[in-house]
Amino acid sequence: xxxxxxxxxxxxxxxxxxxxxxxxxxxxxxxxxxxxxxxxxxxxxxxxxxxxxxxxxxxxxxxxxxxxxxxxxxxxxxxxxxxxxxxxxxxxxxxxxxxxxxxxxxxxxxxxxxxxxxxxxxxxxxxxxxxxxxxxxxxxxxxxxxxxxxxxxxxxxxxxxxxxxxxxxxxxxxxxxxxxxxxxxxxxxxxxxxxxxxxxxxxxxxxxxxxxxxxxxxxxxxxxxxxxxxxxxxxxxxxxxxxxxxxxxxxxxxxxxxxxxxxxxxxxxxxxxxxxxxxxxxxxxxxxxxxxxxxxxxxxxxxxxxxxxxxxxxxxxxxxxxxxxxxxxxxxxxxxxxxxxxxxxxxxxxxxxxxxxxxxxxxxxxxxxxxxxxxxxxxxxxxxxxxxxxxxxxxxxxxxxxxxxxxxxxxxxxxxxxxxxxxxxx
Numbered sequence: 001x002x003x004x005x006x007x008x009x010x011x012x013x014x015x016x017x018x019x020x021x022x023x024x025x026x027x028x029x030x031x032x033x034x035x036x037x038x039x040x041x042x043x044x045x046x047x048x049x050x051x052x053x054x055x056x057x058x059x060x061x062x063x064x065x066x067x068x069x070x071x072x073x074x075x076x077x078x079x080x081x082x083x084x085x086x087x088x089x090x091x092x093x094x095x096x097x098x099x100x101x102x103x104x105x106x107x108x109x110x111x112x113x114x115x116x117x118x119x120x121x122x123x124x125x126x127x128x129x130x131x132x133x134x135x136x137x138x139x140x141x142x143x144x145x146x147x148x149x150x151x152x153x154x155x156x157x158x159x160x161x162x163x164x165x166x167x168x169x170x171x172x173x174x175x176x177x178x179x180x181x182x183x184x185x186x187x188x189x190x191x192x193x194x195x196x197x198x199x200x201x202x203x204x205x206x207x208x209x210x211x212x213x214x215x216x217x218x219x220x221x222x223x224x225x226x227x228x229x230x231x232x233x234x235x236x237x238x239x240x241x242x243x244x245x246x247x248x249x250x251x252x253x254x255x256x257x258x259x260x261x262x263x264x265x266x267x268x269x270x271x272x273x274x275x276x277x278x279x280x281x282x283x284x285x286x287x288x289x290x291x292x293x294x295x296x297x298x299x300x301x302x303x304x305x306x307x308x309x310x311x312x313x314x315x316x317x318x319x320x321x322x323x324x325x326x327x328x329x330x331x332x333x334x335x336x337x338x339x340x341x342x343x344x345x346x347x348x349x350x351x352x353x354x355x356x357x358x359x360x361x362x363x364x365x366x367x368x369x370x371x372x373x374x375x376x377x378x379x380x381x382x383x384x385x386x387x388x389x390x391x392x393x394x395x396x397x398x399x400x401x402x403x404x405x406x407x408x409x410x411x412x413x414x415x416x417x418x419x420x421x422x423x424x425x426x
Contacts, residue, residue: 279295
């Protein structure tokens with residue numbers, strides 16, 4: 001069995017004591033690689049688990065192979081996070097591996113996944129309803145290598161026998177309660193009887209999926225991330241593209257704000273339907289996000305409750321709302337939308353969020369509904385709800401930071417010019 005690797009890299013080899021990882025360690029050592037064994041005891045099998053870790057430790061000590069040992073609490077992680085034991089074990093393993101890479105303890109992690117693992121992964125994802133990306137099966141990512149991925153389990157066992165490689169058997173690998181084991185022990189052998197080349201066929205399917213995924217990624221519509229808001233947006237025209245490209249564009253945009261799972265076909269279909277929906281339509285997605293159609297763009301952002309604000313207006317006060325502070329200062333120059341005649345603000349005015357029925361006569365304009373004015377400016381509804389206005393009753397005299405009304409504009413009769421200062425919270 002031949003594998004390729006960079007001889008200048010320090011390779012951390014994940015070694016459980018099973019035949020796959022023991023063969024991988026042996027091949028790398030004999031090929032002259034600089035290796036450190038990494039053993040993680042998952043705390044799932046009591047004395048048997050501890051015994052397997054001791055086996056790895058003694059094997060490495062006898063052969064002068066550096067060995068790092070770790071223990072994790074898979075049962076607690078599974079219980080705390082409400083995930084399966086399989087997923088919890090994987091999560092904790094990769095936390096250890098990622099830290100070793102981040103600390104430069106090793107340059108790369110070698111994992112002993114093989115052709116059978118690859119086939120099992122593809123089948124498992126098909127049964128769960130995967131897309132093109134999932135059909136790629138097991139893929140290397142930055143910092144990781146899988147040198148045995150083209151070799152079958154039978155070839156690995158044959159190598160172990162011919163080279164006298166000792167190994168241990170993990171009893172949980174034979175427990176069909178676990179999804180992967182069920183596929184490994186019951187499903188794949190049955191398929192192989194009828195279709196002996198199924199593992200190679202699934203590997204070819206993976207190659208096609210990789211090519212298709214690369215093509216889709218090259219064609220997606222660029223998205224824009226707003227880190228402060230935690231949102232991501234796409235041009236609305238994205239929804240008119242071929243469904244495969246449109247859906248892939250949406251998936252990649254959502255990944256950019258941390259949503260890499262739980263996006264299902266029905267979610268994507270519902271998002272595509274926003275193309276023909278009214279402006280400012282909202283789609284509640286089941287993972288704490290909203291999809292919104294806002295004029296010429298589609299935006300995804302964390303769901304927020306509508307905020308309301310109301311206080312008596314006093315130009316000596318400072319007001320804070322929705323991430324900004326508002327204060328009022330005397331001014332010796334006129335700035336459109338920011339300066340106003342203090343004396344023209346009526347007694348009893350308040351500073352508040354907008355209300356249905358508010359009316360506004362912009363500087364040099366006519367009296368109309370505030371909502372119509374904001375629509376003309378193409379300000380999305382979610383942002384309108386974060387604006388503050390100075391008003392009395394339903395009459396709005398200022399939309400802070402945006403516009404002043406005809407009634408409070410600065411004229412030659414104005415004796416005290418005031419300006420609104422708006423600062424973002426630090």
